[in-house]
Amino acid sequence: MLNRRGFVSTALAAIAAPLATRAFAQASRIPAYAFSFPALSGEDIRLAAFSGRPFIVVNTASLCGYTPQYAGLQELWSEFRARGLTIIGVPSNDFGGQEPGGVTEISETAHHQYGVTFPITAKAVVVGPKAHPFYKWAAEARPKDVPRWNFHKYLIGRDGLIAEVFPSAVDPTDTRVKTAVAKALTES
Template sequence: MVDRRQVLMLTLAGAVAPAVVHPALAQTASPAGMSRITAYGFSFPALNGNDIRLADYAGRPILVVNTASLCGYTPQYTGLQQLWTEFQNQGLMVIGVPSNDFGSQEPGDVADIDRTAHQQYSVTFPITAKAIVRGAGAHPFYRWAATERPKDLPAWNFHKYLVGRDGHVADVFATAIEPTDTRVKTAIGRALAAS
């Protein structure tokens, strides 16, 4: 008998098939013998127009954070950059996903987002093009993450999903948890140590 979550995952996998990059990287076997899509099956258009393919980081932990330029939490860009600087050589990838979903706090265009992330906060980790992160129109990665952690959906800007080496959501951190918080660093350390 197939449980409801597996049916939802298969339906979602079919709905986001264009975002799947490589089947070998995008799926893992589930206990029931069915395949489950992983984060490595998704890509985002980059702020600069190229694609950020999560498959390029297969086997590495990835911290995916929805960002906004006009939010009270925008200074978290500094903490995200600190994480990137501290852990990138150990294998961590950090990806910022600008979104206007919460309080319309990312209303600008590419130049505005670039100015905030790169000039004001000196961010060097990848930033995607603006994306929707909640609801039916959400980017396929966020729809997938909602099936992985349905009780941990983004409720505001700077919601953090930590994807483990296996391509599944390993941990989730709410907006108010600073990127440099011990809980975040501990979870990253665990994800990096996992084989």
Template structure:
């Protein structure tokens, strides 16, 4: 036979558990990390803080100077010219992770990106983009989209205004591709 105290205690425990579960879910949703918490050392010194661009779509691209895809710098600059005034931020992240195709230092990277291809969007210092030593942004992106991690240079993450990954484009998709431009336009249209 169940006494009244046992029944009340069980009921309160069940209610408390349900409230605790709802609270935990709400806290987890509120604490979801966005891309805007990350920063990168800039190629020319200082930091590129993604929080400075919160609420704006970001295109984060791992780059390399000696890659067959290096001419995509020109296409990225065209996107910058076309969409920057509407709110798009592009950030190039040089990496030596794929084929050792970014062996040089800051001067070499600047020579390729800025002088050879006329890049005016921000470029970070060289960073690791894959594996256990990856930059925290790339670890976050891999956790969010494990099937869409960089497999080569010029992998593109489009971050929406909400700070989460909106689209991912592999290296083989040129910046001038209609899919990229459409995704950017869609991200810019969201308010």
């Protein structure tokens, strides 16, 4: 039989152990800089190239009701690019089959229709067991904040970890996004 003090000590140890393990796992987690994407044009987009700078990774689609967000993403990039922000568009056909085309069709929509000049990756899977490693990493880091539709935005901070997440319905020019980007740019 345990006395009251022994019981309390055992109970506290049982509570503290998982918390300590979780804190260690968070502290030892690899940053987003460990990943790369094949670019739409063929070469790799290595996230390590953005080390120490914030960037946004957003899954895109050419035939979505949110596709006009390409213009807002370009506007956001134009506003903050000189201060160090990068935006990386990741075309995906995961939601509603709204990115059925290949390189030519994706380029036509992003570059010609919306004037996008930020980097665009090759088409990738962003949810499920076949998801790109970046998206698997993001899902593990923020399991409640996985993409549920096109134009889901991850803001990666200077430390390479997820700073903020913005769902599809939040426009890239929304004050919340701009405030989070400005904050990420000023943090050291």
